[in-house]
Amino acid sequence: MPPFDAGVPALVLRLDRNPFHHGTLGAVRSLGRAGVEVHAVVEAAHSPVARSRFLHRAHPGLRGAVTPEAFVEMLLRVSDRIGRRAVLVAMDDVSAILAAAQGPRLAERYLFPEQPTGLPGRLADKAELAGLCAAAGIAHPDTVVPDSPGEAAGAADRLGLPLVAKWSRPWLLTPATGLRSTTLVRSAGEARELFARSPHAGSRLLLQRFLPDAPASDWFFHGYFGRDFTCLHGGSGRKQLSWPVGTGLTAMGRWQPNPEVEEAARRLVSHVGYHGILDLDFRREESTGSYQLLDVNPRPGAQFRLFTDTGGLDVVRSLYLDLTGGPVPGPSGRPGRVFVAENYALLSAAVSVRRGRPAAGPRPKSPAQGVETAWFARDDPRPFFSMTRAWFGRGLGKGAGRLRALLGPHPAAASHGPPRPRASATDGSADRPDAASLT
Numbered sequence: 182m183p184p185f186d187a188g189v190p191a192l193v194l195r196l197d198r199n200p201f202h203h204g205t206l207g208a209v210r211s212l213g214r215a216g217v218e219v220h221a222v223v224e225a226a227h228s229p230v231a232r233s234r235f236l237h238r239a240h241p242g243l244r245g246a247v248t249p250e251a252f253v254e255m256l257l258r259v260s261d262r263i264g265r266r267a268v269l270v271a272m273d274d275v276s277a278i279l280a281a282a283q284g285p286r287l288a289e290r291y292l293f294p295e296q297p298t299g300l301p302g303r304l305a306d307k308a309e310l311a312g313l314c315a316a317a318g319i320a321h322p323d324t325v326v327p328d329s330p331g332e333a334a335g336a337a338d339r340l341g342l343p344l345v346a347k348w349s350r351p352w353l354l355t356p357a358t359g360l361r362s363t364t365l366v367r368s369a370g371e372a373r374e375l376f377a378r379s380p381h382a383g384s385r386l387l388l389q390r391f392l393p394d395a396p397a398s399d400w401f402f403h404g405y406f407g408r409d410f411t412c413l414h415g416g417s418g419r420k421q422l423s424w425p426v427g428t429g430l431t432a433m434g435r436w437q438p439n440p441e442v443e444e445a446a447r448r449l450v451s452h453v454g455y456h457g458i459l460d461l462d463f464r465r466e467e468s469t470g471s472y473q474l475l476d477v478n479p480r481p482g483a484q485f486r487l488f489t490d491t492g493g494l495d496v497v498r499s500l501y502l503d504l505t506g507g508p509v510p511g512p513s514g515r516p517g518r519v520f521v522a523e524n525y526a527l528l529s530a531a532v533s534v535r536r537g538r539p540a541a542g543p544r545p546k547s548p549a550q551g552v553e554t555a556w557f558a559r560d561d562p563r564p565f566f567s568m569t570r571a572w573f574g575r576g577l578g579k580g581a582g583r584l585r586a587l588l589g590p591h592p593a594a595a596s597h598g599p600p601r602p603r604a605s606a607t608d609g610s611a612d613r614p615d616a617a618s619l620t
Contacts, residue, residue, distance in 0.1 A: 187215050189268055190220060191218070191269075192240075192259060192269050193208045195222060196252075197273050198224040198225075205223075206564055207555070208272060209233050213236065213237075215501075219235060220262075222259065223241070224242055227571075234560075243255055247279070249282065271293070272480055274352050277457075282298075282299070282302070296456060296457065304478075307387055314449075314474055316452065319474050321474050321475075322345075322473050325388045326386070330377060331373075334369040336372060336388040337372055343365050343391050344372070346388055348382045349386070350383065350385075394427035399423065400464070401418050401463065402443060403416065403487070405457070406457065407456065412450070416512075420433070422530060431482075434519070435519050442461075442472050445474060460481060461478075462474075463475060481497055484522070522554075523557065556569075
C-alpha cells in the first residue's frame, strides 16, 4: 500500500450503548495504525474502545432522546474539540441515517459520503428493502406488510408457519417496549397480537417467509462504493459461527468469494445510487439455491476487518482515502482469511457442539491469509482485557442465561422446532438510547 496521508482527523461515531460492539474498536485501530488522529463517540468513559492506544480522544454520546437537533449539537461540540474538519465514520444505522439527513448542517465540519435524500433510511428500513429488491431484481424472502390485524393473521396462510416478524425500523425500539427487532411467529394469533403492538414499536410490522438455517447458508458482503458507485474495496464472506446460533451476528466468519452475493450487492448499489460503506446479509435458500438478501446496513459491519487485504486496506481506510482526496489502491485480496469475535464465538461454539454441529469451519490455509480477532491485538491489548472484565461482569451473565435456555435439558429438546430468532447483538436494541423523531 502506498504511503498513507493521515493529515485529516477522523471521528468514529456510534450512538447505541452496547459496550461490546467490536466494529467500533476495529475502525479505531484501522485508522490509528495508519497514523490518523482518531476520535470516537463512546457510550461511557470506561468503554473498552476508550482503552485503545490508537484512540486520540473519547467523547461522550447522547444521553437523552436522539433527535436531529441534539445529534447536530453533539457533533458540533465534538468538532469544536477536534479543532478542524474531520472524516465522519458512522458505525450504526442511527448515526448513518442522521448524518445523511443533516448533511448540509455538518458539511463544513465533517467529510462523509453524499447520499440521495433519505437513501440510508430506505436501505435500513426492512419494509422498504422488500420493494427495493423487487425493483432491482434481487432475491428476497416473500414479505407481507400488513395494514390490519386481519392481514397480519392472513399472512400465516399466505407465507406458511412459522414466519419471521420484523419491525421495519428496529433502531426506534426502546427497552421499555419489551419488543425484539426479530421474532419467530408460530400462529396466526401471534401475528395478530404482534401487529397490535405497532404503536409501541414506532414502525411498521412486516411478516416474512421463514428460511431455515442450514450448513453454509449464511453469507455477508462488505464493500465501499465510490462516487461513481463502483466498489473500490470489498468482498463476500460466510458465517461459520453466529450468536445467537443460526440467527445473530458473525462470531466467526471466513472471506470466501461468492459471485452471486457480490453481483447482488453491485446490482443494489447501481439501482439506488449509493456512495459509502455497505454491510449486507444473505441466506441461501436450500430448495432453490438462491441467495436471499435479508438485511442492508448503510455503514460498516462489525466484522469489516475480515476484508483486510495484503496492503492493510479495508472499507474504513478506503472511505478515509476517498473522502480526503487520496487514491484508493486496487485491492489485493486475501480470501480464506478468518475473523473471530472471541466472546461470542465462545458461546456459539458451546451451543453448536451441544447441538451436534461442527464448532468451527476450516482454518486459514496459510499464515498469509491470517486470522483477525475482534478484541485481542498484540499491539493494543488493553481493550481485550477491559472487554473481558466487562463481559464477565455483565455480558456473560446475560449470555449464560441465554445459553441455559438454548441448551435445555437435552439436545433433543432443540429438535422440536426451528430456533427462535432474537435481536442481533449488533443492533444494540437492548442498549440504544431513545431514538425519537429521526426525520
